[in-house]
Amino acid sequence: MVTMRDVADAAGVSPATVSRVLSGTRAVTPEAETAVTRAVSRLKYRPHYVGRALRKRATNTVGMVVPRIANPFFPHLVQAVERALQPHGRELLLCDSQDDPVVEARRIGALLEGKVDALVLIPCHSRASRPALKEAAARIPVVQLDRAVARSGTDLVSVDNRAGMRAVVEHLRGSGRSRLAFVGADPEISTAGERLNGFLKSVTAHEGRRILLGDFSAEWGEESVGRIIEHRPDAVMCANDLIALGVLRGFRRRGHAIPEDVAVTGFDDIDLVAEWAEPALTTMRQPVDELAAGVVHVLLARLGGDERPRVSHRLMPELVVRASTGAVAP
Structure with a gap:
């Protein structure tokens, strides 16, 4: 299936220029118009797509x-x-x-x-x-x-997710925390990957860091506590507020006090999650x-x-x- 970008590449112009030539709504140079017209003909650009580009009225x-x-x-x-x-x-x-x-x-x-x-x-x-x-x-x-x-x-x-996680690490160290863990999500989701990367760049392996990856849900956050608690972290950094909400619940149900036994942080600052968590959640506000x-x-x-x-x-x-x-x- 030929796309507008294929036409643009063949004509040596941008997709926006192709759109202008086809719609006739904005002036382009004669050279660009000729190149686009020839590319459309040579590539047999489908009339369905041309029809879309030829529409005169925007939908707003x-x-x-x-x-x-x-x-x-x-x-x-x-x-x-x-x-x-x-x-x-x-x-x-x-x-x-x-x-x-x-x-x-x-x-x-x-x-x-x-x-x-x-x-x-x-x-x-x-x-x-x-x-x-x-x-x-x-x-x-x-x-x-x-x-x-x-x-x-x-x-x-x-946002700069890596810088955000670095700021969280600095805050936790400044409050006396040294055994840091990270509970995140699939790094193939860019925000999850960037936040994990920010943690990895800020906390070295010899510091005893612990990493668990799942999804962006409170259910995963609560489940992760059962896997990480044996390592006795004194701070758990979470890739978003929902994970943090689950982590808070998981520690409380096991009789651990927040923040006396372990600090917990989130990311996003979601209304009715961060402020209403028990205790209220430290987080990075987007x-x-x-x-x-x-x-x-x-x-x-x-x-x-x-x-x-x-x-x-x-x-x-x-x-x-x-x-x-x-x-x-x-």
């Missing part, structure tokens, strides 16, 4: 695909993106990929057939999400949010509104014809210290 709708809407962090991101789009007269159409690359590809395809003008994608897998992502990016502007697929040729807006504003800024620029090289915006998360990491008693 942006599609968004999230990995799992049941994870309470993602609804906050969705709401923030929707708020950021509203002043620009654009609506948001949401899909859930269920953490499945096959489902994700179907959702992306459905949004493309629904004629969204652009796509915000939180990819569910750092490799398996690439084909559908690249196909979408050949047709409309696509920005990755929070998670990343490397070498996808698309823009990214996220700047949700700033992430959403960054995504919308990039999308609008691409929709306006910006052809500058793809960007990777990394914002700094903020350490929020709460009761779960109180200082070690002397």
Whole structure:
């Protein structure tokens, strides 16, 4: 199946230029128009796709695909993106990929057939999400949010997950903790991999570090306690707040006091999770509104014809210290 990117590569121009030539909505150089026209003819670019590109009216709708809407962090991101789009007269159409690359590809395809003008994608897998992502990016502007697929040729807006984990390590050491453990998720999810990498770069093997990897759920967090407790960590760093919630529960059910016996940290600062945990959870706060504003800024620029090289915006998360990491008693 020939894509718009194939046409662009054959013509030596960008996909945006191909779109302009086919739609006739923006001026291009005569040379570019000739190159695109010849490439379309030579590659037998399918009329179905040409028909999409020839549509004269935008839908003013942006599609968004999230990995799992049941994870309470993602609804906050969705709401923030929707708020950021509203002043620009654009609506948001949401899909859930269920953490499945096959489902994700179907959702992306459905949004493309629904004629969204652009796509915000939180990819569910750092490799398996690439084909559908690249196909979408050949047709409309696509920005990755929070998670990343490397070498996808698309823009990214996220936080510096590695720096966030380094900040947590520094905080724990500053409060007297020395036996650090990490409970994370599948490193093929970019955020999980980056947070694990931040831990590994900050805590050396000879310090007795312990690592357990599962998924981003509270159930996994609670299960992990049974595996890690024999190593007697005095701090457990978790890859997100849901894991941390389960870790807190697991230690409490075994009669361990938090933070007197063990400190626990999360990542994301999810409302009604971090603040309402018992005790309240120390975590890295993601700047949700700033992430959403960054995504919308990039999308609008691409929709306006910006052809500058793809960007990777990394914002700094903020350490929020709460009761779960109180200082070690002397």
